[in-house]
Structures are given as C-alpha cells and as structure tokens.
Amino acid sequence: xxxxxxxxxxxxxxxxxxxxxxxxxxxxxxxxxxxxxxxxxxxxxxxxxxxxxxxxxxxxxxxxxxxxxxxxxxxxxxxxxxxxxxxxxxxxxxxxxxxxxxxxxxxxxxxxxxxxxxxxxxxxxxxxxxxxxxxxxxxxxxxxxxxxxxxxxxxxxxxxxxxx
Numbered sequence: 001x002x003x004x005x006x007x008x009x010x011x012x013x014x015x016x017x018x019x020x021x022x023x024x025x026x027x028x029x030x031x032x033x034x035x036x037x038x039x040x041x042x043x044x045x046x047x048x049x050x051x052x053x054x055x056x057x058x059x060x061x062x063x064x065x066x067x068x069x070x071x072x073x074x075x076x077x078x079x080x081x082x083x084x085x086x087x088x089x090x091x092x093x094x095x096x097x098x099x100x101x102x103x104x105x106x107x108x109x110x111x112x113x114x115x116x117x118x119x120x121x122x123x124x125x126x127x128x129x130x131x132x133x134x135x136x137x138x139x140x141x142x143x144x145x146x147x148x149x150x151x152x153x154x155x156x157x158x159x160x161x162x163x164x
Contacts, residue, residue, distance in 0.1 A: 008076075009060065011085065012095040015133070019085075022076040025063050029098065032057040056134055058096060059160040068152040079143070079155040086141045086159070094138065096161045099131045136161035 009029060010018040036052040066072055067079040077085075140160035147154040 007099050009058075010097040010099065010131075012097070013089070015095045018095075018097060019081075020076040021082065022062070022065070022069070022072040022078050023074055024072040024076075024078070025065050027061045027063065029058065029060045029100070031098070032059075055163040056136075057139075057160060057162050058098065058134065058136070059140070059158070061156070061158040063156055064146060064154045065157060066152050067155055071152050079153070079157055082157055082159070083141075083143050086138055086143075090138055090141070092137075093135050093164055094161075095133060096136050097131045097133045134161065135164045137164065 008023050008026070009021045011021065012018045034055045034057060036055065038050045038052065040048045042048055062079070065079045069075065069078040069081055072078045138159065139162040140158065142156070142158040144156040145153050146156055
C-alpha cells in the first residue's frame with residue numbers, strides 16, 4: 001500500500017486559502033538563509049558584527065511537468081496555473097508555506113535538539129508543530145515549454161521566493 005507524504009510547497013494570496021503546488025516531477029526544495037548584517041573591525045582589532053535580519057530564499061523546479069492540473073499524479077496545481085499565479089502576483093507579497101520534516105527544539109534555546117523532537121512531517125496532525133510560513137515576493141520564474149501534444153504541454157519551471 002502506498003501513502004502520500006504530506007510535504008511540499010503551498011502558496012496563498014492572503015494567508016487563509018492555500019493552493020498546493022504539485023509534487024509531480026518536482027526537484028528538491030532549496031532554502032537558503034541570507035544574513036543582512038554590518039561587520040566592522042574596531043581600532044583594537046576586535047570584530048563587531050551587527051545582524052539586522054535573517055531572510056530566506058526558497059527555490060525549486062519541475063521537469064517535464066504537465067501544464068494541466070488534471071494531468072498531474074497528485075491533482076495539485078500544475079504548470080499553467082503556476083504561470084498565471086506568477087503573472088497575477090509578480091509585484092505583490094504572497095504567502096508561502098513549506099511542509100517538511102523538522103526538528104522542533106526552539107532555536108532561541110542554545111541546546112542540542114533531542115532526537116525525539118524530530119517530526120516526520122510538519123503536517124503531522126498528532127503534533128503541535130505548524131509548517132513554516134513566509135511572506136515573500138516571487139523573484140524568479142522561468143517557464144519553458146519542452147514538449148507539446150493535443151491535450152497539454154510538458155514544461156520545465158524554475159521558481160524562487162524571497163522573504164520580505
């Protein structure tokens with residue numbers, strides 16, 4: 001028996017209605033931390049570091065993705081929907097939810113995480129951990145039609161979200 005894993009990317013306009021992007025031929029989700037800081041060397045040789053913020057860049061891609069949602073293996077939003085979503089929301093902030101396996105020890109505590117605090121998925125309903133949600137802009141979107149047939153196109157998509 002096969003089970004669908006609760007993992008992936010969801011997007012929203014206002015943070016209440018979520019649209020799950022398909023996992024059909026999705027490549028790994030890459031989350032990069034960008035530290036905004038000011039670093040100065042003092043007169044006595046010591047280093048001062050002022051961290052202003054830590055922002056996230058989330059990127060992923062799909063290869064040979066059907067453009068029609070009905071043609072994906074999981075029935076989630078496909079290529080044409082993603083392109084329309086990008087064109088309608090390229091200059092406005094959107095919400096992005098990442099659903100993945102996580103360690104739930106708060107980062108403010110300077111402790112090593114305990115093994116039993118690791119959840120198999122952040123959507124594990126028996127736990128209290130919520131998925132990571134970010135307010136972002138879509139900073140990169142590439143849409144390439146690879147193959148065509150009479151029902152739908154197969155496309156390659158690259159997308160990048162940058163936290164506000």
